[in-house]
Amino acid sequence: MQGSVLSGDDRLPKYMRLADSIRTEIALGKRRPGDQIASEAELAMHYDLAPGTVRQAIAILVDERILERQHGKGTFVRHPRFDSSMFRFFRFLGADGLDLEPESRILRRLLLPAPEHVAQALSIDVGADAIFMNRLRLVDSKPVLVEEIWLPLPRFSAFLEIEEREIGPLLYPVYDRECGQIVARAEEYLTAEAAGVEFSSILQIEPSEPVIVIDRIAYAYDDVALEWRRSRGLAKEFNYHASIR
């Protein structure tokens, strides 16, 4: 017999159920970023669907930025590379005038009881232990960004054991490699405030100087919240662009 059966609520259109099925495979780690998925013809055969229906399903996932099509090659699980999304906003220019990726210095990394706003975002109990990390980002040895990062247990327990030198400026590849957690998307909330005494001394600016504050919650493919992060950076290095329709 050929023709596998689509799971899920059969009141939903087939193309949605196929999209759900592929999305779930990725969430479970059966398909990982970079992997090629079955061709449209194979999927049509396997699920006993018309080619057009399969295309419609894939179109959804391409739209969600989960898959990408490459004409003549195949359809692939997309690499979600936005750990540096901050650097679409902040432009850090070195002495040579080129964009720089700030180096990273971890100031603190320890277990702490999660405060309410973090606990709520990460769906853990208020006051439950979680990993807290404090990082400084520098360009030309000058501080430009401070980060407070919270990670839930037990999902990230391995993260406490890693040697600091194994942690580069990009955390999401570390989360994947050491903890098996893939960040698929994020929500960011942005505002500005005066630096204040605490952050002005860290960033070596005047307390009255404005800083941009970006809160980010990062999610896995299955919408589990993986990381809460608050970043503060010099407002004058910051420029955000948005299209509105």
Added chain:
Amino acid sequence: MQGSVLSGDDRLPKYMRLADSIRTEIALGKRRPGDQIASEAELAMHYDLAPGTVRQAIAILVDERILERQHGKGTFVRHPRFDSSMFRFFRFLGADGLDLEPESRILRRLLLPAPEHVAQALSIDVGADAIFMNRLRLVDSKPVLVEEIWLPLPRFSAFLEIEEREIGPLLYPVYDRECGQIVARAEEYLTAEAAGVEFSSILQIEPSEPVIVIDRIAYAYDDVALEWRRSRGLAKEFNYHASIR
């Protein structure tokens, strides 16, 4: 004879040329926001295309937020209603705790030579006369936002003649009604800075307090730049949200 011919480069796919054709009709004002367009069956008949090809064309325009489909009713030119997009960012709460739309007070409205950054954005000559307007937005009679607005001539010449009381807080409906110019989309650029002496006195805050600065260029359906605007508002009222994938 039935079967109209698609214009444009015939090396392009038919669905793209149909989408271009509909987009152009809207840019020329033949179809206006709220209008119903021909049904998929009619379009297929008229252009001698298969229904699926017509659907693909419409899908593009729906994706671009130019059209919207309504099941059982038809397909319509979408109303681009984002004059109040600022108020997805700024939340102005009145004494009763509800969101308020700030009232508007025009401080200045006159012809001035366009500075370079404005001229470039609006594709006019540097130093050429353009309409400049300075507005203050208030909530409970307290200033919360200052705007500098530039409009190109001769497209907006009628705008100088309008009585101030005919200009409400929303400008884009006025542009449409009085000048026949429809804003279809916009690009916004966002940063923050200390208010400084000029704006602190207008906004009644300390010069060191941070303000959010939003530059916006508004475009017509045919991508002609219609308006350049710079808004400054209290950073503490500001919260922007973005999804990243």
Added chain:
DNA sequence: CAGTGGTCTAGACCACCGA
């Protein structure tokens, strides 16, 4: 009820890629 968009079928042929 007629008319609209939404889902789905079952193909054909083309354009692109890599071996």
Added chain:
DNA sequence: CGGTGGTCTAGACCACTGC
């Protein structure tokens, strides 16, 4: 060259809307 996605056809039937 074989395999992939991209375009296009020509329908059928369903679900929703408003008269």
